[in-house]
Amino acid sequence: MAETENKDINKEDGKMKSMSLGDHLEELRLRLFLAIAGLIVGFIIALIFGKFLFGIVVEPYADAVKLTGGTPHMQAIKPAEKFLMYLKTSLIFGLIFTAPWVFYQIWKFIAPGLYKNETKFVYIVTPASAALFVGGATFFLTVIAPLALKFFIGFDVGVDYVETNLTLDHYVDFMLALTLAFGIAFQLPIVIFFAEKLGLVTVEKLRKGRKFVFLGLFVAAAGATPPDPVSMLSLAAPLYVLYEGTIIVCAMLKRDSKKKETESAEKDE
DSSP, X not given: OHHHHHHHHHHHXXXXXXXXXXXXXXHHHHHHHHHHHHHHHHHHHHHXXXXXXXXXXXXXXXXXXXXXXXXXOEEOOSTTHHHHHHHHHHHHXXXXXXXXXXXXXXXXXXXXXXXXXXXXXXXXXXXXXXXXXXXXXXXXXXXXXXXXXXXXHHOOOSOTTOOOOEEHHHHHHHHHHHHHHHHHHTTHHHHHHHHHHTTSSOHXXXXXXXXXXXXXXXXXXXXXXXXXXXXXXXXXXXXXXXXXXXXXXXXXXXXXXXXXXXXXXXXXX
């Protein structure tokens, strides 16, 4: 009887056929290969458009210097510095370009172990996660970086002869690190979504914790951006909007799930 019930549950949930350890390892090898191959293709594409992409990274600095009345100037001290920074920029942008492909390969690896009702969420989460990553990186480069650089370069220490002379490697490392950091920070909705699905938090708790999250996001933003209100607000505000949006999505899915459970119970009766 119990065996029959288990079969019915598996059929109802649509659980896929189990895989052996060898099959899992083979699938992992395939997905890693495809993900790395995608990254290589993305890197090559980024190399082709390398000068344009490098300009995207450097342009915020040039604009910030011009706004403060200066002339853009940056030093490359090491012989291979320009070449290495060019490669590093292409690599990071290649990662950003291929983020959807990499997330898709991760999904294809975990999909066989999921039930049908779990798989439908992955169909939503995977493209959303990739879009949020790319969106976060783009948001930093287009909004936060110009504000941050304008603040840093134009900051007055009260001494006229102190000049800002940046080296290329330090500047590029700074920009690329924060570009990735913003892409990762924009994964906040995905973390909250899975936490709610795993029962670690509830929609009610998320709503009650608004004021603490609001404060926490501003504290985190203050540490990740220049200490001026505009830059801090530019990061904290979109993250809080994403937080509220995630609550709405979780509430809608929960309401839909309860509705289906009620309809199923009525049919059984």
